[in-house]
Amino acid sequence: MKRLIVTDSTSDLSDDMMEKLGVKIIPVNIILDGETYKDREELGIKDFYSNFELYNSMKTKPVSYEQYSFHYLELTAEYDEIIFIHCSKHLSKTYENALKAHRYFEDKHDCRIEIIDSRHCGMGLGLIVIEAAKAVGRGESFEDIIRLVNDLSERITTYMTVPSLKYLRANQKISGLKSVIGNVMGIKPVLGFNDGRIVVKTKLTGKSENLLLDLIDHIKEDIGESPVTIALAHARDTRYVSDLVSTFKKMFDCRQMYTAYFGPSVGISTGPDTMGVSFFKHRS
Numbered sequence: 001m002k003r004l005i006v007t008d009s010t011s012d013l014s015d016d017m018m019e020k021l022g023v024k025i026i027p028v029n030i031i032l033d034g035e036t037y038k039d040r041e042e043l044g045i046k047d048f049y050s051n052f053e054l055y056n057s058m059k060t061k062p063v064s065y066e067q068y069s070f071h072y073l074e075l076t077a078e079y080d081e082i083i084f085i086h087c088s089k090h091l092s093k094t095y096e097n098a099l100k101a102h103r104y105f106e107d108k109h110d111c112r113i114e115i116i117d118s119r120h121c122g123m124g125l126g127l128i129v130i131e132a133a134k135a136v137g138r139g140e141s142f143e144d145i146i147r148l149v150n151d152l153s154e155r156i157t158t159y160m161t162v163p164s165l166k167y168l169r170a171n172q173k174i175s176g177l178k179s180v181i182g183n184v185m186g187i188k189p190v191l192g193f194n195d196g197r198i199v200v201k202t203k204l205t206g207k208s209e210n211l212l213l214d215l216i217d218h219i220k221e222d223i224g225e226s227p228v229t230i231a232l233a234h235a236r237d238t239r240y241v242s243d244l245v246s247t248f249k250k251m252f253d254c255r256q257m258y259t260a261y262f263g264p265s266v267g268i269s270t271g272p273d274t275m276g277v278s279f280f281k282h283r284s
Contacts, residue, residue: 001081003079003080003081003136003142004023004083004136005021005022005085005129005136006023006024006026006075006083006084006085007024007025007084007085007086008025008026008063008086008087008092008094009025009027009039009040009263009265010028010087010091010092010094010121010122010125010265010266011025011085011087011122011123011125011126011129012122012123012233012261012262012263012266013025013126013129013260014260014261015040017260021129022133022137023133024075025040026063026071027039027041027042027063028060028061028087028092028094029061029063030048030058030059030061030265030268031059032058033056033057034057039060039263040264045261045264049235049236052236052267058268060092060265060268062096063097063098064097065101067097068097068098068100068101069101069105072102073105073108075111076108076113077109077111079111080110080111080112081112082111082113083113083115083142083145083146083149084098084114084115085128085132085149086118086125087118087121087125088118088121088193090197091196091197091198095115095117098115099115102115112142114142114146116146116149118153119153119193119195119196120156120158120193120196120278121193121198122158122160122233122266122276122278123158123231123233123258123260123276123278124156124278126231126260127152127229127231128149128152132145135148156193156279156280157192157222157278157279157280158191158192158278159190159192159201159212159215159218159219159276160190160191160192160270160274160275160276161204161211161214161274161275161276162188162190162191162270162271163188163273163274167268187203188204188205188211189202189203190202190203190204190215190218191270191276202215202218212240212275212277213244216251220252223252223279223281224281226253226281226282227255227282228252228253228254228279229255229258229280229282230248230252230256230257230258230277230278230279231258231259231260231277231279232244232259232275233259233261233262233277233278234261234274234275234276235262235267235271235275236267236273237272240275241259245257245259262274
């Protein structure tokens, strides 16, 4: 039996990780100065950040219904069971277009399908996809993998530090942002997810160059003594990545630690210097 986990490029999984896990990634669309690119396929992450300040306009578009239908028909002809895990429906219409394609074509194949709204984005979604792919590798049942995905969706916590409000001002998807923008200069919002929506979790006023270090106490309070799996995500600035990995490994019982780039689909809204951490606590 051939089985597959599918996600979209907002999951921020690297090519190496995708190949290692056997995951299929469908690219969302990035529009730069009116030109449309397939995320990570036609637009590389390093090129995107290298030219970040040169773009006059930047926005994302979901995987369209037509694009999704093509991938859906191709994959259902090859696999027996597929679980599609996508970015929160509150942040992208990719999930909605996936459902539309499935409803139209579900009688035209014999593949067993489940389409799931992860209620996350970035490496929060990426961690869910990684664990689902591992479960496929272990031979777990279709139903058990779906339960695992839904359970992790409830347990993932994300903190994203945003050094500049510049790139968030035009974004209408972030709850509570107006209260931050209207506050004094020097406020740096920390974003997270609440039921699939991006929210302002707290605000930093420190002058530290490494804002994630200012969040250590918050993160430690969340994690406690529990063993965790953690993903550290960064944009253009990679100076502190190795030090942060070392710090997290010393402070917490890390069962697994991943690092990843924020791809263009996230970086467009949060800027080139954003860093973030996503994690879930193990129950045993």
